[in-house]
Amino acid sequence: MLKRYILLTFIALLILGCGNQESRLEKANRKLGSKQNPIKMFFVPSLEAGKVVSSGEAIAKYLENETKLHFKVAVPTSYAAVIEALGTYQADIAWLPTYAYILAKQKYDANVQLMTVRNGLHKYRGQFIARSDSDIKSLQDIQGKVIAYTDAASTSGYIYPSAILKQNGITPKDYFFAGGHPQAILAVYSGRADVGCSYWSPSDSAGKPMDAREKLLDTYPDVFEKVKIVGYTDWIPNDTVTFRKDLPPELQGLIVQTLYRYAQSPEGKKVLKTLYDIDGLEYATDEDYEIVRTTLKSMNMDPADLLK
Numbered sequence: 001m002l003k004r005y006i007l008l009t010f011i012a013l014l015i016l017g018c019g020n021q022e023s024r025l026e027k028a029n030r031k032l033g034s035k036q037n038p039i040k041m042f043f044v045p046s047l048e049a050g051k052v053v054s055s056g057e058a059i060a061k062y063l064e065n066e067t068k069l070h071f072k073v074a075v076p077t078s079y080a081a082v083i084e085a086l087g088t089y090q091a092d093i094a095w096l097p098t099y100a101y102i103l104a105k106q107k108y109d110a111n112v113q114l115m116t117v118r119n120g121l122h123k124y125r126g127q128f129i130a131r132s133d134s135d136i137k138s139l140q141d142i143q144g145k146v147i148a149y150t151d152a153a154s155t156s157g158y159i160y161p162s163a164i165l166k167q168n169g170i171t172p173k174d175y176f177f178a179g180g181h182p183q184a185i186l187a188v189y190s191g192r193a194d195v196g197c198s199y200w201s202p203s204d205s206a207g208k209p210m211d212a213r214e215k216l217l218d219t220y221p222d223v224f225e226k227v228k229i230v231g232y233t234d235w236i237p238n239d240t241v242t243f244r245k246d247l248p249p250e251l252q253g254l255i256v257q258t259l260y261r262y263a264q265s266p267e268g269k270k271v272l273k274t275l276y277d278i279d280g281l282e283y284a285t286d287e288d289y290e291i292v293r294t295t296l297k298s299m300n301m302d303p304a305d306l307l308k
Helices: 002-029 049-067 079-087 098-108 155-167 181-189 212-216 249-264 266-276 286-298
Strands: 039-043 071-074 093-096 111-117 123-131 146-149 174-177 195-200 227-237 240-243 280-283
Touching (some): 039 079, 049 071, 049 249, 079 093, 079 098, 098 286, 111 249, 146 155, 146 181, 181 195, 181 227
Parallel strands (some): 039 093, 146 174, 146 195
Antiparallel strands (some): 111 240, 123 227
16 A cells, blocks of 8 residues: 555656646747747856856847847856756756756757857867966976866866866866856966966967967956966867757747858857857757767766766
């Protein structure tokens, strides 16, 4: 009798859970794109939040003019918050870094539709940086030092760098998450950390470095002199424009096509460059990111374990 009661209770909870899931989905999709239920587009706080919001709102304004739909922009305080928003129907679209997309796909079956392009490349690397006046010249010199990472879900600012150090038996004295790429650079510049990890991109056509240090150039004009690069990670597929599971296909298709056109327009090129140094957008599928899963597993880092 007791077993039967437990079984019936379990079934009831299962049905209730499915019902709640369907209810949330129905609510999320009801009149989606209307003023009462705008399409919610989230961005990660990898750069200064105010600048990201400003660029995001410019993108939203273009989308509204072209699609006649309503959009709402948000920049949560962490990458993880953006991932969770996709899984709980709080976000419909997210501009996610590579590893954050891997997590969102595995945990919530999110769908990548567009990939960023920078300097004609669909891939980038992470970099290890240190003060130019320090004795740190290579990865081996990071042993016993303090590292400033960006965010726990950043591919170039934490996942790949920490994996490479682990693979080479290099153990830092301590580490912390600075909250973004410029912040990690600044932590080294100011002496708060011995080493920083951030994204690296090739120099522009004029030879100007375009890695994360460039974001501090206006405020700290000597940043390229004071902070040096001491190592790199492996290549990583570029970041994404990702859509939540079960978004109406016709709506998703319309937004993808509109964003693609926007990236080719003069206005779009300017705004995307300001946003995340993006030069263009290309269509993408989940297969483009399989190399990341393969690389992580080769380093004995299963994405499933990192979700816990």
